[in-house]
Amino acid sequence: MTEEVTRALTAAERACRTKGLALTPVRRRVLQLLLESPAPVKAYDLLASLKPDGGAQPPTVYRALDFLTRAGLAHRIEALNAYTACVHVGGRGSAELYICEACGLVEERHRHRAPEDGPDGFHINRSVVEHYGRCSACATAQASA
Amino acid sequence: MTEEVTRALTAAERACRTKGLALTPVRRRVLQLLLESPAPVKAYDLLASLKPDGGAQPPTVYRALDFLTRAGLAHRIEALNAYTACVHVGGRGSAELYICEACGLVEERHRHRAPEDGPDGFHINRSVVEHYGRCSACATAQASA
DNA sequence: CTCCGGTATGTTATAATATTTCATCGGGTG
DNA sequence: CACCCGATGAAATATTATAACATACCGGAG
Ligand SMILES: [Zn+2]
Ligand SMILES: [Zn+2]
Ligand SMILES: [Zn+2]
Ligand SMILES: [Zn+2]
Numbered sequence: 001m002t003e004e005v006t007r008a009l010t011a012a013e014r015a016c017r018t019k020g021l022a023l024t025p026v027r028r029r030v031l032q033l034l035l036e037s038p039a040p041v042k043a044y045d046l047l048a049s050l051k052p053d054g055g056a057q058p059p060t061v062y063r064a065l066d067f068l069t070r071a072g073l074a075h076r077i078e079a080l081n082a083y084t085a086c087v088h089v090g091g092r093g094s095a096e097l098y099i100c101e102a103c104g105l106v107e108e109r110h111r112h113r114a115p116e117d118g119p120d121g122f123h124i125n126r127s128v129v130e131h132y133g134r135c136s137a138c139a140t141a142q143a144s145a
Numbered sequence: 146m147t148e149e150v151t152r153a154l155t156a157a158e159r160a161c162r163t164k165g166l167a168l169t170p171v172r173r174r175v176l177q178l179l180l181e182s183p184a185p186v187k188a189y190d191l192l193a194s195l196k197p198d199g200g201a202q203p204p205t206v207y208r209a210l211d212f213l214t215r216a217g218l219a220h221r222i223e224a225l226n227a228y229t230a231c232v233h234v235g236g237r238g239s240a241e242l243y244i245c246e247a248c249g250l251v252e253e254r255h256r257h258r259a260p261e262d263g264p265d266g267f268h269i270n271r272s273v274v275e276h277y278g279r280c281s282a283c284a285t286a287q288a289s290a
Numbered sequence: 291c292t293c294c295g296g297t298a299t300g301t302t303a304t305a306a307t308a309t310t311t312c313a314t315c316g317g318g319t320g
Numbered sequence: 321c322a323c324c325c326g327a328t329g330a331a332a333t334a335t336t337a338t339a340a341c342a343t344a345c346c347g348g349a350g
Contacts, residue, residue: 024327043307057330062308067327078223079273081307081336098263107264118243119252121281128224130273136266169298188336202301207337212298226307226336 005035008085012073015089021071029053030064031085034074039104040082078128096129102138150180153230157218160234166216174198175209176230179219184249185227223273241274247283
């Protein structure tokens with residue numbers, strides 16, 4: 001486990017403690033798997049990774065993911081049915097994700113300003129914003145090819 | 146079939162003809178079902194609606210939806226696994242959807258400006274933007290309750 | 291006309307994603 | 321201890337989506 005992952009897990013534990021949330025072993029393990037992956041992870045891949053530990057079932061993984069996303073420790077990528085650890089824990093507002101279709105890299109920005117309301121007085125509770133394309137490394141590689 | 150739906154179907158036919166695309170009976174029928182629904186429709190609901198016509202199978206529906214979304218006649222709502230007819234056919238750029246969680250109403254804006262690029266030279270090909278909340282009618286109803 | 295290539299559809303089966311339901315465990319609280 | 325409650329275990333099932341192969345149809349080339 002890299003130093004970076006360890007630090008993120010420690011930060012997550014602190015964040016949970018201050019909010020009165022329980023970062024239990026399964027939840028922590030799932031978060032670790034998300035942190036260790038260079039690209040978004042699918043629920044059933046997490047499930048497979050957990051199998052060696054003990055015969056985990058789908059609900060185990062989905063419950064952990066539900067907890068992590070509610071706690072702001074992870075994000076669900078809607079158009080991929082996949083999940084990624086939040087790299088801006090504590091950031092306010094919903095995240096905008098930039099997902100490289102070539103290498104899977106996910107970059108992330110949390111919006112600071114509240115989203116302005118939509119047309120006709122539509123009141124926004126929650127936004128899903130996902131941008132698909134090429135990260136700078138992959139864009140460069142592609143251009144030179 | 147309401148006047149409005151008829152008009153939208155005619156417009157879709159014209160749009161397809163000018164682009165050399167074939168709005169075949171299944172595709173047209175699926176688009177009609179999307180146009181007639183006041184709320185987003187799930188693929189298997191479309192499938193059920195098609196059954197009476199003849200025993201349609203999942204691939205039939207998914208292929209039609211794929212065609213319609215590519216042709217810009219419909220949108221897939223990623224976070225709902227559902228589909229809705231495009232109300233701005235011919236609008237440039239990707240759509241931003243405003244989805245009422247109370248009544249299912251979908252409002253839609255097409256972005257005029259190209260999306261600015263993301264962090265670190267990330268190059269955006271395609272964006273998914275979905276806002277969830279309350280339409281003005283439902284927001285008012287809620288407030289007075 | 292006949293053949294051929296491409297697009298669209300039909301058909302069967304299966305893969306991938308997600309939830310429901312009920313049982314159990316374990317830690318706090320009175 | 322008796323109770324509650326949040327978390328987990330376990331089995332079954334629901335929902336969403338695709339793979340793979342066969343068939344039909346329509347255009348143009350020969
Ligand atoms: Zn984040
Ligand atoms: Zn990349
Ligand atoms: Zn549209
Ligand atoms: Zn509404």
